[in-house]
Amino acid sequence: MASIINTGISALNAFKRQMETTGHNIANVNTEGYSRQTVRFDTRPPESVPEGYIGSGVDVSSITRNYDNFLADRVRDYTSSHEEFSVYHDRASQIDNVIADASAGISGMLQQFFASVNDVADDPTSIPARSVMLSRADQLSDRFAALNGWFEDIRHQMNRELEFQVNEVNSISKSLADINARIANMDRAVGGVPNDILDERDRLIDELSRYTNVSTLEQSDGSMNVFVGTGQALVVGGTYNTLAVTNNPLAVDHKEIVIQQAGGLVVNVSQQITGGSLGGLLRFADEVLDESQNALGRVAIGLGTFFNAAHSGGMDLDGNPGSDFFSVAAPQVMANPANGGSISVAFDNVADLTTHEYQLDFDGAGWSLYDLDTGSNVALSGSGTVADPFVADGISIVVNAAAAGDSYSLRPTRLGASAFGVLVADEREIAAADPGGGVGDNRNARRLADLQTANLMMGGTASFANTYGALIADIGTKTQQAASNAGVQEHLLSQAEAAKSAVSGVNLDEEAADLVRFQQAYQAAAQVINVANSLFDTLLNAVRR
Amino acid sequence: MRISTSQIFTQSVDAMLERQRELSQTEAQVASGKRVLRPSDDPSAAVRILDLQEAQQRLSQYQRNADMATARLDLEETALQGIENLLQRVRELTVQGNNDTLSADDRGAIAAEVREHMESFVQLANSRDANGEYIFAGFQSLTQPFSHDGAGNFSYNGDSGQRLLKIGDSREVAIGDPGDIFMGFAAVAGGTTNIGEVLYTLATNLEAGNGDPNALSDIDAAFTNLLNTRAKIGARMNAIDDQKAANESFDLAVANVRSSLEDLDYAEAISRFNQQLAALQAAQQSFIRIQDLSLFNFLR
Numbered sequence: 062m063a064s065i066i067n068t069g070i071s072a073l074n075a076f077k078r079q080m081e082t083t084g085h086n087i088a089n090v091n092t093e094g095y096s097r098q099t100v101r102f103d104t105r106p107p108e109s110v111p112e113g114y115i116g117s118g119v120d121v122s123s124i125t126r127n128y129d130n131f132l133a134d135r136v137r138d139y140t141s142s143h144e145e146f147s148v149y150h151d152r153a154s155q156i157d158n159v160i161a162d163a164s165a166g167i168s169g170m171l172q173q174f175f176a177s178v179n180d181v182a183d184d185p186t187s188i189p190a191r192s193v194m195l196s197r198a199d200q201l202s203d204r205f206a207a208l209n210g211w212f213e214d215i216r217h218q219m220n221r222e223l224e225f226q227v228n229e230v231n232s233i234s235k236s237l238a239d240i241n242a243r244i245a246n247m248d249r250a251v252g253g254v255p256n257d258i259l260d261e262r263d264r265l266i267d268e269l270s271r272y273t274n275v276s277t278l279e280q281s282d283g284s285m286n287v288f289v290g291t292g293q294a295l296v297v298g299g300t301y302n303t304l305a306v307t308n309n310p311l312a313v314d315h316k317e318i319v320i321q322q323a324g325g326l327v328v329n330v331s332q333q334i335t336g337g338s339l340g341g342l343l344r345f346a347d348e349v350l351d352e353s354q355n356a357l358g359r360v361a362i363g364l365g366t367f368f369n370a371a372h373s374g375g376m377d378l379d380g381n382p383g384s385d386f387f388s389v390a391a392p393q394v395m396a397n398p399a400n401g402g403s404i405s406v407a408f409d410n411v412a413d414l415t416t417h418e419y420q421l422d423f424d425g426a427g428w429s430l431y432d433l434d435t436g437s438n439v440a441l442s443g444s445g446t447v448a449d450p451f452v453a454d455g456i457s458i459v460v461n462a463a464a465a466g467d468s469y470s471l472r473p474t475r476l477g478a479s480a481f482g483v484l485v486a487d488e489r490e491i492a493a494a495d496p497g498g499g500v501g502d503n504r505n506a507r508r509l510a511d512l513q514t515a516n517l518m519m520g521g522t523a524s525f526a527n528t529y530g531a532l533i534a535d536i537g538t539k540t541q542q543a544a545s546n547a548g549v550q551e552h553l554l555s556q557a558e559a560a561k562s563a564v565s566g567v568n569l570d571e572e573a574a575d576l577v578r579f580q581q582a583y584q585a586a587a588q589v590i591n592v593a594n595s596l597f598d599t600l601l602n603a604v605r606r
Numbered sequence: 607m608r609i610s611t612s613q614i615f616t617q618s619v620d621a622m623l624e625r626q627r628e629l630s631q632t633e634a635q636v637a638s639g640k641r642v643l644r645p646s647d648d649p650s651a652a653v654r655i656l657d658l659q660e661a662q663q664r665l666s667q668y669q670r671n672a673d674m675a676t677a678r679l680d681l682e683e684t685a686l687q688g689i690e691n692l693l694q695r696v697r698e699l700t701v702q703g704n705n706d707t708l709s710a711d712d713r714g715a716i717a718a719e720v721r722e723h724m725e726s727f728v729q730l731a732n733s734r735d736a737n738g739e740y741i742f743a744g745f746q747s748l749t750q751p752f753s754h755d756g757a758g759n760f761s762y763n764g765d766s767g768q769r770l771l772k773i774g775d776s777r778e779v780a781i782g783d784p785g786d787i788f789m790g791f792a793a794v795a796g797g798t799t800n801i802g803e804v805l806y807t808l809a810t811n812l813e814a815g816n817g818d819p820n821a822l823s824d825i826d827a828a829f830t831n832l833l834n835t836r837a838k839i840g841a842r843m844n845a846i847d848d849q850k851a852a853n854e855s856f857d858l859a860v861a862n863v864r865s866s867l868e869d870l871d872y873a874e875a876i877s878r879f880n881q882q883l884a885a886l887q888a889a890q891q892s893f894i895r896i897q898d899l900s901l902f903n904f905l906r
Contacts, residue, residue: 566610
């Protein structure tokens with residue numbers, strides 16, 4: 062009878078554990094990262110009786126979590142790529158939304174400006190027509206400045222966000238290192254590591270995968286090492302390395318991500334960081350933001366240069382030769398602080414300008430120009446002297462002094478939009494006439510008006526409006542692709558999440574059914590004890606008599 | 607496959623959010639009447655729309671230029687018509703003045719009228735447009751082109767510049783003629799002369815009691831000059847009309863293409879809107895129905 066009671070008690074305890082676990086599952090139905098727990102039973106070792114063996118009840122062998130590492134890794138991979146594309150798409154949309162907008166884009170203003178030039182050609186002696194042309198020119202330059210300012214705002218926002226996200230990554234890394242230390246310290250002999258701590262650890266890694274692609278390696282003590290990029294250690298056991306945002310030495314407004322390793326070693330991982338919102342931001346900066354600002358600058362530099370050339374060839378209302386009409390930026394050159402020499406860079410033929418950025422290096426023997434966008438070297442013609450400068454992609458480079466190891470970052474068109482302005486202040490200075498003509502001569506004004514449709518840019522294949530159109534097409538295509546990629550990744554992510562959740566998720570109906578099942582079992586076990594008790598009573602009553 | 611409770615919830619909510627996103631995109635299209643709201647909606651169409659917009663702006667500029675040219679040519683034509691009329695009258699007067707039976711007084715009266723016409727000619731040749739520009743001054747349009755020293759010497763202070771306006775992608779039209787059309791034509795007596803000088807000489811001869819045997823031929827030479835110029839003006843006016851008509855039909859064609867790229871097909875959009883609305887309602891209803899179902903509802 063004692064064995065009946067013992068068996069009954071073992072069942073009561075086991076079913077109570079099951080109901081407790083079901084309660085825990087129900088309690089955590091909305092907890093992010095929670096994995097459903099299941100109580101596993103072992104049959105107690107049987108006791109030997111003369112007839113053979115008799116069972117002695119049940120033991121709780123373990124409480125396990127339903128978790129599949131493979132499925133979890135897949136969710137992280139898709140989380141990273143989905144975050145990357147959606148962050149990229151969000152940022153690109155900021156440009157996509159304004160670039161073709163009539164009240165923010167350049168094209169409408171460009172048309173209005175040339176219309177005003179045409180009106181001067183219609184009536185070259187009219188002071189009102191000339192005033193309108195100057196104010197349209199001012200509006201055009203304001204529009205370039207405003208759009209460029211918008212790009213700068215986006216860059217500023219983006220750089221702040223990089224800082225913020227890197228801090229988030231560092232704080233997650235720290236939490237992970239702490240959890241790793243706790244897991245390693247837990248006595249695995251007594252009950253092992255609590256499921257809820259493992260869930261917490263895995264949830265932190267999930268969280269990390271939103272920021273960047275991560276890979277993991279579980280150690281024998283249960284701690285998890287985490288790597289970013291191409292295997293740069295972020296968390297190793299109870300220690301972690303911090304990420305930081307730094308300036309590129311050649312281009313201070315270009316942010317880079319470094320990992321600070323033990324022993325003060327700092328490794329630049331900007332090129333290795335892929336996926337996640339960090340990867341998305343870095344890729345957006347390279348592929349969209351810099352490129353767009355350069356493309357906008359190229360339109361401003363082209364318009365300014367060609368307009369100035371034609372305007373300077375004319376004669377104004379007072380018979381004076383025309384002067385430069387617009388101010389035009391010089392190519393942006395950033396020298397490495399360690400350089401020993403110096404160079405001068407100017408525009409050679411703005412028709413050949415690209416929207417790319419370059420790095421110019423001197424190895425002590427020769428110069429090389431590396432296109433950062435195509436990733437290949439650009440051939441330099443000339444010898445770098447004042448009489449015969451290096452020429453490539455529309456820029457000319459004169460070497461004033463050179464030291465081995467000198468390097469420069471060249472952004473030919475980056476400052477184009479911000480430096481674009483109107484130099485002519487007096488409407489009488491508009492050079493509508495040809496030299497030798499009179500006040501009623503409109504020949505140069507017509508030449509200026511004709512610049513609107515002349516194919517002067519992109520190697521002589523595109524007008525200024527077409528050159529701006531190329532930017533619109535580029536942004537539109539990239540935004541569209543990003544949206545479609547983000548959509549695909551979202552779909553894959555939700556499938557992966559469904560697969561993971563099929564293993565780890567809590568279903569309330571299932572728990573309700575379990576509750577009924579376990580409650581019945583518990584009642585049955587109680588009944589076993591009740592029966593044992595009544596057997597005992599029966600026996601006692603029989604003896605008492 | 608097991609489905610977790612939070613998965614059911616997330617899926618339903620995601621589905622509703624997606625339907626709402628589609629609906630709001632369609633709503634923005636319907637509200638603006640545009641199919642392409644931003645370049646990413648259709649990058650190649652967005653760029654073509656800008657090109658077509660620019661073409662339309664250029665065409666409307668050409669129409670403005672054409673209107674401007676027409677106004678200036680009308681003005682020129684009126685001035686030339688005035689000069690022609692006065693030359694016609696002077697021709698009659700010349701014939702009268704050459705009549706031997708005329709008295710000195712009669713000749714004096716005719717001479718006085720010729721002098722009036724000479725003044726009128728100078729005024730007409732110094733005609734200005736609404737902006738105050740002399741229309742027969744070439745490029746020196748702010749300098750009075752014709753002056754008379756009172757002794758029969760007429761000088762032209764303009765130049766031979768001719769202002770052209772663009773009225774089509776490859777069509778330019780002159781909006782006037784420089785004042786040398788009144789100057790320097792061959793005189794019967796040899797050398798060159800000008801309208802003013804012919805009139806002055808005629809009046810001087812009449813005042814001296816004589817006829818002017820050369821005046822008639824010189825006036826006819828001036829006429830020929832004027833007629834040639836008026837024929838050119840007529841040809842330019844025709845060209846402008848042709849080009850305006852061409853610009854208009856080109857503008858219409860461009861507008862059609864632009865509309866087909868840019869404008870929304872309302873019928874399609876509205877039916878899409880209704881479809882998306884129905885899909886959203888279905889998602890909402892199924893969410894409510896599914897959330898109502900729970901085994902716990904029966905465990906009482």
